[in-house]
Amino acid sequence: MKRQHRRYTWKDGKSLELGEKSLVMGILNVTPDSFSDGGKWNSDTLAVSHTTDMVKDGADIIDVGAESTRPGHQVLTAAEETERLMQFLPDVLKVSMVPVSVDSYHYETMEKALSAGAHMVNDIWGFQYDDGSMARVSAAFDVPVILMHNQETEEYGDDIIEDLKHFFDKSIEIALSAGVKTENIILDPGIGFSKNVEQNMEILTRLDELTLAFPCSWLLGVSRKRFIGAILDTDAAERDEGTAAVNLWGAEKGCTIYRVHDVKTTARELKVWDALRLFHKEGE
Template structure:
């Protein structure tokens, strides 16, 4: 399956190329309460060290989040989130060798982060949390945006994929109305958000119905999530093998970018899988 190609270059010289090579996004939660690593990286020394380790281990970019979005999380105000993020972000930007995305649905936080030099938006509400302000901020800064499917409950009227397509159609309408460029859009099916375990599995099984419906790169973020733990009967810290299996499935279904906690192992896995896919194409005449 051919994946859309995008090449990004920022003012500070950092670059990111999305295409047929699978890339890893390393998760840097500077939170006290994230489900897998809350409290591990929320000091300057620990955050900096972990960021550098993930880049050395093969992360093509780092996703920084200052508010947990796990089920049942404690919501922060935009002011609280911004204060927590900005204690660390300028230092991270100074030292990072790869682009940094910001995981936030507050446009006020995103404005501060992008003004400080952050490279990409990662919005778990796909521009639909506010009145279009997040889309406007993204457009004003001219940066790429990862736009995720989400909803407040797990009730879907009719087919779940059709419902998700309607969501993404609205997201794209908001984006284009605000002036976000088409080449700056990356989509995310939002596995684990507004979906039961069974619904997560259905979306994954039918993921190509989404990736083939839109001409944009797709990010898949399943790292250590609950539905993997339910299937394997394992706690969060023991779900990396299950995560790997889902990520390899995602490659076959058209995803390009994989958001994970375990960067080193994932980078090796997807590189090997890409090599196998390339060899298989060569043996079938490049098809």
């Protein structure tokens, strides 16, 4: 399946190329309550150490989040989130040899993070949480933006894929109206957010209907999600093999970036998958 090709460069010398190579986004949760690794990295020393380890293991991007978005999570104000994030972000940026994205839906937090040198925006509400302020901040800094599907309930119309398409149409319209460049937009189907097991499965089985419908690169974030636990009957710590299987499914369906906890396993599996895919392509 054809992938979108993009190349991003930043003033600090970092760069990122989207296209033939599958990219791994390593999750750095500096939160006390994330569903899989809450409290493991929420000190400056631990965050810096884990960043270094993930880059060594093959991460192409580090994604920093200061508010857990698991079901029943503690909601933070923008000020609280910013205060927590800025305890870690400056030092993470210093040691990371790869671009750093920030996972937030508060434009105030994002503006502070981008001013500090963060490279990418990761918005779990796809620019639809506020009045367009997040989109305007993103446009002002001219950075890549990840726009994820999300909604308040698990209620969908007759066709869940059509609902997601309408959501992304709106997100892209907001982005472009604010001045975000088309080539800076990356989409994420939001697996595990406002979706039950069956809904997640349907989106994944029909994922190519989304990846073919928009001229954007796609991120897949399924790491240790509950639907994998439902299939395997395991808790979060025992879902990495299941995550790997879904990531390879996503690769076949046209995704490019994979947001994961287990960077080493993901980097290795995707490197082999890429090698086979490219070898087959050259033989055609």
